[in-house]
Amino acid sequence: MSRQLITFELGEQSLGVDIMAIREIRAWSPATPLPNVPAHVRGVVNLRGVVLPVLDLSMRLGWGLTDPSARHVIIVVRIGDQLQGVIVDAVNDIVTIREEHMQPLPDVGSNEASGFLEGLATVDDRMILVLDLEKLTTEIKTSASLAEAA
Template identity: 40%
Template sequence: MSYTTQTQTSLHTSEKGGADEFLAFTLGGEEYGINILRVQEIRGYEPVTRIANAPAFIKGVVNLRGTIVPIVDMRIKLGLGSPTYDALTVVIILNLAGRVVGMVVDSVSDVTTLTAEQLKPAPDISTSFDSDFLIGLGTLGDRMLILVDIDKLMSSSDMGLFDPSAS
């Protein structure tokens, strides 16, 4: 299946209800969106417990009501400069196939509803995201969201968060 076919398939699977909701957030000055159904909660950044020998983008873990949650800083993972942790820094807690993961982003702006007409295939250009992890672009007037397939991104082998043999 070609990249274009994959993108079109991903875009058109959302047409069942006519619209999907996406959580909009910023990373390195760009606005991204993920399917709101993957979001468990949104929290402010808090100190984490570091894990020895973990990649730099895995900040550590937090105890979230008895669940140990790995925290991934997407700014480090995508090479978007030196991250700062301030009052706007947010952790999006994701529930992906029963696995809870936290994703650090610069800020969260809103939940946006996008219709099939507002979804466009992502251009085939080099970005910090591998194109396999992009669903497409969501257009809202002058605003454009880079839509990320968060399931594919977080379960990719280079993230090291999920054991593929455990499926």
């Protein structure tokens, strides 16, 4: 069995997320900050009348704060019954991965970022870190509730 991933860049890394979770890809627009939310929640944006929490993926993975510019994009993903925005540097392409080509993460000790990954996939000569969206947003569900109230 195979699955399709949208791949994107975050710094020097190639990451991927299941294409079925993607709702849209939109240009960067500044987020309205919210008080008392984790540092990786950049705020909310208005998506055609829907308040959309925006997550700084680099910060969430422990790779540092993103300084968004016009070249950045927001990937809108559905996680459970809620839409979330994820800031990335650039979207690359769609790749098809066969399940048997997914590699488990090597055991390299305690690493916060590895807790958000489903596995690794090799496409041509590049390694793609495959995100587990459910794990990525576990902590921010409370923040998303705050965003809905805003």
